[in-house]
Amino acid sequence: METIGDRRKTSQHSKILVLFGTRPEAIKLAPIISELKKIPNFQTIVVSSSQHTDLLKPFLEIFEIKTDFDLEVMTANQTPNQVLARTIESLDNILETEKPDLILVQGDTTTTLAGALAGFNRQIVVGHIEAGLRSGDINSPFPEEMNRRMVSRVATLHFAATVENRQNLLKEYIPENQIFVTGNTIIDSLRQIRRKYMPSQSIQNVINQTNSFKRILLTTHRRESFGTAMRENLEVLRKFVEDRKDTCLIFPVHLNPNVQNLTKEILADCERVFLLKPLDYVDFLYVMENAWLIVSDSGGVQEEAPSMGKPVLVLRENTERPEAIMCGIAKLVGGNPRVLAQLLSDNYLAQTWINSVKQVQNPFGDGKSAKRIANILKAISSSGNT
Ligand code: UDP
Numbered sequence: 001m002e003t004i005g006d007r008r009k010t011s012q013h014s015k016i017l018v019l020f021g022t023r024p025e026a027i028k029l030a031p032i033i034s035e036l037k038k039i040p041n042f043q044t045i046v047v048s049s050s051q052h053t054d055l056l057k058p059f060l061e062i063f064e065i066k067t068d069f070d071l072e073v074m075t076a077n078q079t080p081n082q083v084l085a086r087t088i089e090s091l092d093n094i095l096e097t098e099k100p101d102l103i104l105v106q107g108d109t110t111t112t113l114a115g116a117l118a119g120f121n122r123q124i125v126v127g128h129i130e131a132g133l134r135s136g137d138i139n140s141p142f143p144e145e146m147n148r149r150m151v152s153r154v155a156t157l158h159f160a161a162t163v164e165n166r167q168n169l170l171k172e173y174i175p176e177n178q179i180f181v182t183g184n185t186i187i188d189s190l191r192q193i194r195r196k197y198m199p200s201q202s203i204q205n206v207i208n209q210t211n212s213f214k215r216i217l218l219t220t221h222r223r224e225s226f227g228t229a230m231r232e233n234l235e236v237l238r239k240f241v242e243d244r245k246d247t248c249l250i251f252p253v254h255l256n257p258n259v260q261n262l263t264k265e266i267l268a269d270c271e272r273v274f275l276l277k278p279l280d281y282v283d284f285l286y287v288m289e290n291a292w293l294i295v296s297d298s299g300g301v302q303e304e305a306p307s308m309g310k311p312v313l314v315l316r317e318n319t320e321r322p323e324a325i326m327c328g329i330a331k332l333v334g335g336n337p338r339v340l341a342q343l344l345s346d347n348y349l350a351q352t353w354i355n356s357v358k359q360v361q362n363p364f365g366d367g368k369s370a371k372r373i374a375n376i377l378k379a380i381s382s383s384g385n386t
Contacts, residue, residue, distance in 0.1 A: 014042055019103060021087070022055070032185055053074045055278055126154055126155040127156070202283075299321060306357075319332060331343060
């Protein structure tokens, strides 16, 4: 079996192509791009597939990411297969001309899988950031769980956020010397953005307007939640807020038409329900900071919540981030809307859990993950030079 050592001899890792296409990938890769750019012998090529376009743009601006290539793969109602095919094809042209030594991909999106496969087929070393997350169910999250498993098969360098993630990789026979536990770079981004920027006036107005309410922050957009599950969850939340006049719901609505249409149908014109456009990172973190409770099917939100000391009800059957449950910040709702109703009502009556998570230590990272990853790449590169 090939080892990193074998690869080191053939590659200096001096030209690094960083690929992303969605909002969470940009958030998590931004601090790595910035660290890599500080290393004199490294040339960093930044490529966006633009799997997301409107959602992604404000994040590129806030993190000051300049893309060298934009694959522009986004079309209306695209399927994962179309994104995969178009990304591989366009990226392949760039690999042909740029000949990078290493491709860095992040997480579990279709762009991530495309980058890993495109790199592998050209015998370029693939580094996987946020490696080793496993829900145990290939259909949930869909298609992300399978994407991340397939990326693990073709990657050579696996940057795991936690020791649990490392364990998952070891169970799948990934060689120990190819796994690096670094923490998750989302914490680097969160800290940096909170230090650097003020929230917009419009989001401050929403927070001022809702000062006397317990704010529930909702995000939901996962493919496996579409349809009945999402409908019933939105109905439960509407009823909860309707019945308790000291609560309100703040919902930045994802641009996916499946989410938009249901939201309009169930939540439009409800009292104390604030339907917002997707927020930029500064404003989203500000709402999080001011939330009473978060209800979400997002992965990144589970990672951020401990740093904000905010409890999360996870709108999913399982989580590939069991650390969030173990540290006490998150509870799984499962597929049953009655459980959501019960959890909302129980925590409204007794604040024990909500108060208990205010000082939780974040199990996902300490804000120094990007530097760790850059240093590992530097060390690998210089050992290849010798
Ligand atoms: N987020 C944001 N604005 C929003 C909703 C979410 O900035 O209106 C951020 C959130 O802080 C988290 C990330 O987007 O870091 C989560 O993205 P998403 O839910 O799309 O993906 P996932 O984390 O589930 O992969």
